[in-house]
Amino acid sequence: MSIWEYANPVRFMRLSDRVLPWLAALSAIVMLVALVWGFFFTPDDYRQGSTVKIIFIHVPAAMIAINAWVMMLVASLIWLVRRHHVSALAAKAAAPVGAVMTMIALVTGAVWGEPMWGTWWAWDPRLTSFLILFLFYLGYIALWAAIDNPDTAADLTSVLAIVGSVFAVLSRYAALIWNQGLHQGASLSMDRAEHVADVFYYPLVTAIVGFILLFVTLVVLRTRTEIRARRLRALLARESRE
Amino acid sequence: MTALELAPYRDAAPLEVRDLACRRGERLILEGVEFSVPPGRALILRAPNGAGKTTLLRAVARLTPPVRGTISLSPERMTWFGHADGVKAQLTVTENLDFWARVHGSDTIAPALAAFRLEDLADRPAAYLSAGQRRRLGLARLLVARRPVWLLDEPTVSLDSATVATFARVVGAHLAAGGLALIATHIPLGLDEEDVLDVTPFRARENAERAHDPFLDAGFAPMAGARDGTAQDGETRP
């Protein structure tokens, strides 16, 4: 039994039907724990005061924003190579989630930046990169929406995801050269002791796990919606043929 | 009218199609299509609109890759002529044809102009041609391309009977030179060398269509309706 079995829409529906409630409950619990922990039970930072609490939304959202695009790229490649419909539809399903996460990262970043840097918006390379990423999400979603034939749409958006990835990475470096920024370095890395104290580190990791679970839950749910939409389309097409 | 003669095509070979299945969009339209056209013959595809004549032609041309099946000749030996004639209004008749001649590496367009009675119009911009003249110019591309297999989708649509006769004469000369043609049309050209194939029997059957489209799988049915509420409730409850 290989993992590709679940690329069959019917099998995917059966499996996800069983898994989704547990996944949803788990992600809700972890999210709740992380945010309550982060909001109520973490101390203020000596430099940033209570604004440091924003990290528990800002950083996980930003991580999901980037990794959702990576996941879409991988799913697109799988669709192009192996023609598994679920893969293409999962990429489609992930795009709005990624776009909203990007928006959350931008909004919380702006709200965090105002007291810290004294401005709502700085054209700092990292913020700029997220804005650019948001534009890529918009284009990707718009292309899916504009094409009537779903297989054609899956193919074309996959090509766009590949080319877009190359140019998104280029834009990232372009933004770096364009304006060396205000952002602090990675807030979370292997040598965490240097960057984030334990009191922030553990709730932050919990929040990241929670966001990942939320992302997976939403993508599974939305993929189910897309599969149903495809089935609906196929049934209507067959009906109109009679 | 003098008889039209074309230089014979080299290495003439029959077009054999075996067990071809083709799709339009995501749907399987035709399956099990089998036919063979020897050099010097034309096969007329007949069927009501929407039955898949164009789909079949595009599959043979590999414009839409077939789902299954074999086609004995490669697309490099075929020319395509569809509903739209590919004529550029801003270019003259000569420029239009010259372009396709250069693309296909042919050295002369004179025979093509002659065959479609376009010599007198050679320097006229295509914008000033009548609908029939324009269509003839589009069809003249077939002669310039010098390929032995012609795939024609409704070539005689909107043509008057004189132009149809001209066109039939050109197709006749093409066949006499060892070429072959696959023509989707409602109006037979009245050629001596034509056979007719009805596409309707090849329409994809229900179970073949289902096998092609995983979203028509019967396994969906029990879950799509009744059990739906349960799946998402976990999402709202916590």
Added chain:
Amino acid sequence: MMALLGRDLALALRSGGGFGLSLAFFLIVVVFVPFGVGPDTEVLARIAPGVLWIAALLSCLLSLDRIFQLDWEDGSLDALVMAPLPLEGVVAMKALAHWLTTGLPLTVIAPLLGVLLDLPGPAAPWVFLSLLVGTPALSLLGAFGAALTVGIRRGGLLLSLLVMPLYIPTLIFGALTASRAGEGLDFLTPFALLGGVTLLAAALIPFAAAAALRINLR
């Protein structure tokens, strides 16, 4: 190949649509900037390189949808795919034709229009050179966007939405080259990167656009 280039150039010049209109649009945008930001020559001089780049980029967008749309509508594209030309080459030639009729004229008049914006003397040649090196990437990426949207009715707006994010590296490096040259700073790094982006686009985009065209023709 040359036949295709010749035909596309002739079509662009005779139809009068793309060629003249892009230049006129470029002129209008550049003229509008002082109306928007005020006639202060110091301010204008500082933003001139960026304004010229943005105006050129927007003018370039206008004619993108013509790259494949007309050939798609009249059936020439089907015939071209069956013709003995690699589709990647067709894409490259069409992008080249677009550049020769849009990017190149824009490049040539940009330093002249710079006069209207008090473009600093040392920046003028670099506005020209950066546009010369950068605009081919705009045409190539535009051809990719045009290939993606060729089957979509009224896809012009979508085309812009898809293509503009892809233009970001070119815009950043191009405008940076020109403005740094004006300020007497190091401009060779962004200039080299600008050339790098164009080369990458030239290497990658014909394949991606040809793939998109094949998908759309199915």
Added chain:
Amino acid sequence: MMPDLGKYALWVLSAYGAGLVLIAALVIQSIWRDRKMARLLAEIEARQKRSGGRHG
């Protein structure tokens, strides 16, 4: 209960507020659309089942 957020209370609360509202909107939209699609599909399935045994 409420932690003392000091002078940054407004910023912290609005960041959490905005983040949670966006997440909630996404979750609700996802659920709503899935339900709607499931309902539409169920209707069509039922109709096709009624209108002849050939459909599955």
